Amino acid sequence: MSGALVSAHRDEFVRVLAQSRTPLWLFDLLDLSGFEASAIPSGSEWWRAFKSSGGTHVLFVTQYGAARMAASTLGFSVGVKLVVCTSLIEARSELAKLTESGPSRSMY
Secondary structure (H helix, E strand, O other): OOHHHHHHOHHHHHHHHHOOOOEEEEEEOOOOOOOOOOHHHHHHHHHHHHHHOOOOEEEEEOOOHHHHHHHHHHHHHHOOEEEEEOOHHHHHHHHHHHHHOOOOOEEO
16 A cells, blocks of 8 residues: 555545545455555545544454554544454444444445
8 A cells, every 4th residue: 555545545535425424434454465654644634534524433454463553543643433353244343333323324
């Protein structure tokens, strides 16, 4: 993952967020094998846009330790709660917990 790749998809992400009343973000990075340092500042734009749209929780799915550390840093700095999962099954379970009692949500 590179900063250029992250930046290239930002507008699509923001467009989906604009259509969501209370967004949840399930970030599937199970196939990620590495990332460039430039992905972090580009990714922070996504996190800020998510927070600005009313998002409160990111479900982050990865087994890649460096990605978990970067996500933890971004989540903390932006003020978004991060739920780290190591499988999509675990993420779906966490998603169910978040949506059981909450308002209607949209997910990207």
